[in-house]
Amino acid sequence: MNFPASWDDIDTFERKNKGIYVNVFGYNEEGKIYPLRLTEGEDAIDLLLISDGEKKHYCWIKNFNRLLGRKGKPRYFCKTCMNGFTRPDALTNHRTYCNEEGTVRIVLPKPGSEESVLHFKNYNRSMRVPFVIYADFESCIVPVDTCQPNPNKSYTNKIQKHVPISFCIYVKCFDDSVL
Numbered sequence: 178m179n180f181p182a183s184w185d186d187i188d189t190f191e192r193k194n195k196g197i198y199v200n201v202f203g204y205n206e207e208g209k210i211y212p213l214r215l216t217e218g219e220d221a222i223d224l225l226l227i228s229d230g231e232k233k234h235y236c237w238i239k240n241f242n243r244l245l246g247r248k249g250k251p252r253y254f255c256k257t258c259m260n261g262f263t264r265p266d267a268l269t270n271h272r273t274y275c276n277e278e279g280t281v282r283i284v285l286p287k288p289g290s291e292e293s294v295l296h297f298k299n300y301n302r303s304m305r306v307p308f309v310i311y312a313d314f315e316s317c318i319v320p321v322d323t324c325q326p327n328p329n330k331s332y333t334n335k336i337q338k339h340v341p342i343s344f345c346i347y348v349k350c351f352d353d354s355v356l
């Protein structure tokens with residue numbers, strides 16, 4: 178291996194040391210941690226790559242959740258998108274849906290900034306109509322028990338169903354005195 182180890186060297190290290198996996202994280206000027214290299218293996222060792230110009234150094238992250246967390250309540254962080262969850266099971270649920278294809282950190286626009294508000298600009302495409310009906314359902318998401326699917330055939334694994342619990346229809350007329 179070369180020192181400092183490149184991503185290729187870490188690939189080689191993982192291949193030669195079966196069962197040992199390595200994640201590498203970096204940080205920006207604001208001190209925000211982001212993933213640089215995520216392994217596919219379970220129970221990986223987390224490293225922080227500290228850079229100072231040309232100088233680079235890997236530092237062992239002993240407790241990932243504590244590195245990203247703030248004082249107070251413990252949080253459980255997703256190593257792909259760096260979102261924190263208050264319960265470990267919430268993190269497990271999230272991981273099913275999180276982008277596992279590559280490293281990503283979600284950055285939301287600053288509150289109150291121009292990008293934080295959606296604007297409707299195409300007024301020329303809008304149309305005046307005498308009546309508009311707005312309708313919406315709300316539902317409860319209930320887990321469902323299913324049989325073990327046959328892995329030799331393609332299947333859809335149903336894990337929950339939406340049970341309707343309320344609905345509302347609102348009719349709006351151009352002339353409020355009509356209805």
Ligand SMILES: [Zn+2]
Binds near residue numbers: 257259260276
């Ligand atoms: Zn995530």
